[in-house]
Amino acid sequence: IKRAAELIDMRKHKGAHPRMGATDVCPFIPIGDADWKEAVTCAKELGKRVGEELKIPVYLYEKAARDPSRANLAVIREGEYEGFFDKIKKAEWQPDFGPNEFNAKAGATAIGAREFLIAYNVNLNTKSVRRANSVAFDVREQGRVKTLDGTPTGNPMVDAKGNPIRVPGMLKHVKAIGWYVEEYGIAQVSMNLTNIQETPLHAAFDACHESATRRGLRVTGSEIVGMVPKKCLVDAGRHFLQKQNWSEGAAEEELIDIAIRTMGLSELKPFDPKKKVIELKIEATTPKKSLVKMDLRRFCNETLSESPAPGGGSVAALMGALGVSLGGMVANLSAGKRGWEEKLRYFSDWAVKAQRLKDEMLSLVDEDTVAFNKVMAAFGLPRGTAKEKSARKAAIEAANKLAAEVPLRVMRTAAKAYDLLAEMAARGNPASISDVGVGLLAVRACIDGAGMNVRINVANLKDEKGKTSLSNKVQVFTEESEARFKEISKLVEKKLKG
Template sequence: MKQLIECVPNFSEGRDEKIVKQITDAIQSVDGIKLLNVDPGKATNRTVVTFVGEPEQVIEAAFRGAKMAAQLIDMSKHKGEHPRFGATDVCPLIPIANISMDETVFYARKLAKRIGAELGISVYCYEFAASTEERQSLANCRAGEYEGLKEKLQNPQWKPDFGPDTLNIHSGATAVGARNFLIAYNVNLNTTSVRRANSIAFDVREAGRVVREGDPVTGKIVNDANGEPLRIPGTLKKVRAIGWFIQEYGIAQISMNLTDITVTSMHQAFDEVSERARDRGIRVTGSELIGVIPLQAMLDAGKYFLRKQERSVGIPDAEIIKIAVKSLGLDELSPFDPKKRIIEYLIDDQQSKLVDLSLSGFSNETLSESPAPGGGSVAAYVGALGAALGSMVANLSAHKRGWDDRWDEFSDWAEKGKQIHDRLLKLVDEDTAAFNAIMDAFGLPKNTDEEKKNRSAAIQAATKHAIEVPFEVMETAYRSLEVLQAMATTGNPNSLSDAGVGALCARTAVYGAYLNVRINASGLADKTYSNEIILRAKGILEKAINKESEVLLKIEGKI
């Protein structure tokens, strides 16, 4: 599964379009990088750039952007309203898909080390990448700004994590961090009162509201023993919020920054604001997402509302996202297009895929004289159909009248089947890509001894991958038999035949993929590996045949 990281560097230039363009061109010069947004600010004299890609691509692009900024931006002449201490002022990395925060921290520190070593810039690591608790705060790292940097670097407590401990007069310093995804999110209210909106914002935001003597608005602020304002904390962690009036829409909103959606998600914030608004006689009418959002956040929201309705979550992603959009009212103020607002959809490559073909298109492509798609891709697709049938029976069972107390049990089965189905669909194209990689390897030049050696190595590597893909098809399709057996045992009796067809598909997928493992293994020079994986494949095939027989016997007995 492709790992994705978002990077949001802030460059200390927001007025000269030519400089900004040279920096973003440097970022985009890395293959595989998708530039999502460029937001220059004249008053702040600062540009926020957002791009996304795989980890190594991202840190290469970030480095190139920082290098160009170091060449073009002179911090000794910089003025702007926003706090800053470097040409590339901050550069956070944010995990988006299939990557942990610990892995993201590794790449952040790798980037920081390279900026320090190759560009001669002092680098502080912040948030999750911080080396000390004090440095977790970006504000602490940037305290004193550019003007106080020379003195700060002489303080042993503020020795940079990477790079020189002397001032780079031209480029200043840079803060490189790893943080969770931040969502800018507004909730719409059926009121025009900013005061009422602010009251709700104070109810929910982490900072809450200050305590005042007497009148809660005009009264004197009450301080604690340390002289700091005493506060009543809000109900939502990692949330900043204010109320404001939007002239364009003629309504008040709660404007929020969800600074860590692993702590407070968009749907949790929406529901909490709805509850607090209701307490004040106000109704939430919808909401507005600013910018983009990870796919998982939308899926989590859709599943949250489906579960509240006691409905199965084992349905296609498009349907889950539709539920999220409607439940949150994301389309109240303007149309919400998932393809333009969800990061993974924005960066999805536009290359044609087998799974995007129509049924007849896929069949005709298989029918053609091209050797791909072949049996491996067809086996994966048949397996996906089998898993889909298992989830279908589970979904029908979850909605069966009189079975309301069991909806969550069947929803779990449906979701498991859907995950298997989704992976097998991806393996349809992966199998064809693996075959094409072998053909490409055979097409490499072989005129010199070195070329022959490289060609042979490429063929063996491609062949090994072409074994691993159908082997994964076997493992994945076999797991669908567990879902199908459960549905044959406890599922809707009117759908027994569907579970039976699903079992037949699963067994066909396992057997078909097994044949591909065997034929590809014959071309592998590493016989120890090929013999071992064939033995494992035989074990999976035998279990699949036995499991299919159990499922069909149960179905035959019930019919």
């Protein structure tokens, strides 16, 4: 904020987007373990510093707002930079922090705590800002002012209090305007999606497409400004597959690709998920050795080497993932089977469940090796002094417990696959019954193998109560697995015999 105030002179600034300061807005968005209380505290602490140290008027907004009437950023921005010279003099527009007079060079800054906001622009096959605004007014929550003659330039209709009567737009939690982008030579509908749970990315795209088509325009593509949570594109991919009457049980990578292609996110510039999707960006910038990212040959070579990891635990988890994948494959094949159109949603739902379960199993492939490595690291701790010996002993116990708990999770997670395989054996495409059978064998092997890994790590525990509890759980999971395996095997065998 300080640097922006040094470099940007608002007295010389012009632009199409509403703004009121060199740093127009600074939001805090809680992610991971952070909560709203922390975000609001950060917003207020920063606002206080900006006001006191930089002498810039600060307005708190959204969840950090002190005055509910000023929670909406658009309300604070109203009048923009040019109007703030008079606006700040009004009692109701005294800043939350900083001087009560406008900073001509730096303007004012809004600081707050809010939900994740997506800045999203939809490209139109026109250069007309007026026509782009027509689409923007159709889709945005605020809609448009109702006029007496029904034309955009007509006299506004007002209520008993003299306030303009508005026709609501198609989408909640959406702010939108039309503008012309000289760099691309096109007009866009520029939107802020302020609640992506209520109005997801694909809903905004579809609404613009519907409005544009109705007005004789065409949506040619779109762009995401900044970054986006992975869920937005995954959900969009599923949505577009559903519109195609196709199974939604695709891998995340494929769903993201479908979303990019359908919404034309690469029309103006290449859309690289590793740079634009938050989770993938973090993953790309913090690389770590991952078994599931190896190709098959390298994974087998790594397993075959003299290194003790990956070992039986990771291989067991991988077998479970493969078993689930076969069940999901049968679900997808059944969803796309000609003549079974009425069963599409049923099998698609199972394929989606399979994808999620497969991803969970794959994460356990790496977790098992990580747990084993922690055991090895604990044994490598120094033991020269009594204190070091005590710390080493505690670390070994904790590591052995974790090394037993991870394969137990593998057993519990893999057991969920039996429901999938049972459904596919009973109702799936009969031509794929052998795939169900192989998947069944893989899941059973996974559970039995993971059970062995629990038992070998439990043997090293000193905590007798914990040891007994884990051993009992292994026995229960193993017995339940064997019962489900026999039940589904009978059905598979029956169908194989015709």
